[in-house]
Amino acid sequence: MSLGEFEVIRRYFSPLNLARADVTLGIGDDAALCRPPPGMEVAVAVDSLVAGVHFPAHTSPRDVGHKALAVNLSDLAAMGAEPAWLTLALTLPEVEESWLAEFSRGLGELAARYQMSLIGGDTTRGPLCISVQVMGLLPEGRGLTRNGARPGDAIYLTGTVGDAGLGLRQALGHSRLKPATRDYLLGRLHRPTPRIAEGLALRGVASAAIDVSDGLLADLGHLLEAGNLGARLDLARLPLSAELRAEVSEQDAWELALAAGDDYELCFTVSPETAAFPADISCQCIGRIEDRPGIRCYHGGREWLPTRRGYEHYT
Numbered sequence: 675m676s677l678g679e680f681e682v683i684r685r686y687f688s689p690l691n692l693a694r695a696d697v698t699l700g701i702g703d704d705a706a707l708c709r710p711p712p713g714m715e716v717a718v719a720v721d722s723l724v725a726g727v728h729f730p731a732h733t734s735p736r737d738v739g740h741k742a743l744a745v746n747l748s749d750l751a752a753m754g755a756e757p758a759w760l761t762l763a764l765t766l767p768e769v770e771e772s773w774l775a776e777f778s779r780g781l782g783e784l785a786a787r788y789q790m791s792l793i794g795g796d797t798t799r800g801p802l803c804i805s806v807q808v809m810g811l812l813p814e815g816r817g818l819t820r821n822g823a824r825p826g827d828a829i830y831l832t833g834t835v836g837d838a839g840l841g842l843r844q845a846l847g848h849s850r851l852k853p854a855t856r857d858y859l860l861g862r863l864h865r866p867t868p869r870i871a872e873g874l875a876l877r878g879v880a881s882a883a884i885d886v887s888d889g890l891l892a893d894l895g896h897l898l899e900a901g902n903l904g905a906r907l908d909l910a911r912l913p914l915s916a917e918l919r920a921e922v923s924e925q926d927a928w929e930l931a932l933a934a935g936d937d938y939e940l941c942f943t944v945s946p947e948t949a950a951f952p953a954d955i956s957c958q959c960i961g962r963i964e965d966r967p968g969i970r971c972y973h974g975g976r977e978w979l980p981t982r983r984g985y986e987h988y989t
């Protein structure tokens with residue numbers, strides 16, 4: 675490596691080690707030391723991005739830095755946790771300073787938005803892979819989980835779904851989008867917005883929650899498996915962006931919305947007895963939890979069968 679490992683850490687990662695009252699020791703020792711405030715528990719999640727698997731190899735390093743953190747923050751959002759600390763395990767084929775500068779900028783900008791501190795990590799040589807681990811704080815016992823939905827609960831989605839799927843077709847050269855919609859859809863793919871504020875507002879409101887990373891059918895399926903439940907979805911109510919609608923047929927839009935993944939929206943359920951629904955959450959009711967296992971999609975009273983169910987590794 676042209677620049678030594680420690681110089682890489684000092685230049686590009688130590689500046690992201692923001693001071694926080696709950697970090698007693700950050701980057702530089704054998705381990706970091708953190709002290710969650712009394713009465714709080716720690717939510718921990720880790721996700722890896724492998725070049726060519728989770729992002730096209732030519733993706734801009736700034737976007738890779740953003741996305742590596744955003745996909746993890748999405749998991750904290752789905753738990754209703756407040757972001758606090760992160761660690762970074764970075765495997766690089768070579769030290770390319772322009773790449774590192776842009777990568778740490780993308781990662782640092784998103785971390786700073788939540789006053790998160792990068793408290794440690796590991797830097798090694800090999801095929802490009804980025805593992806980010808995030809830790810968030812929650813008042814004890816107040817975490818949102820996949821468990822807890824009941825028949826009759828309404829199913830909601832934040833934001834819109836399907837955009838990242840169409841963005842991926844464009845990024846892989848399988849689609850030719852109009853310039854007006856291309857930037858929006860590629861932005862949804864490369865720079866997803868973690869729904870942290872929504873997750874915090876849903877504490878004590880949602881009966882269950884999950885983030886949509888592998889596709890709505892797959893992720894809602896995980897939420898349903900937890901209680902051996904099923905769901906009825908109304909396709910006319912799927913939140914689809916104007917940009918997506920402008921580019922593909924209605925049925926293709928449904929396929930993308932249901933199975934393409936990479937949207938990082940929250941899917942959550944609310945019991946009919948829950949009165950206090952937070953007014954500041956932008957979300958859409960898309961269906962209802964039912965007793966009978968399986969997800970059934972309806973349009974105008976008729977059942978509609980999607981061709982794909984979601985993204986899975988090893989299948």
Ligand code: ADP
Pocket residue numbers: 683687688700701702703704705762763764792793794795796797
């Ligand atoms: P050790 O040999 O004790 O595991 P390292 O030499 O791997 O320590 O790392 C030195 C310090 O730099 C540690 O505090 C580690 O957490 C931190 N560090 C290493 N790589 C990164 C990185 N990519 N981002 C943030 N901190 C890092």
Ligand code: MG
Pocket residue numbers: 795796797
């Ligand atoms: Mg180490």
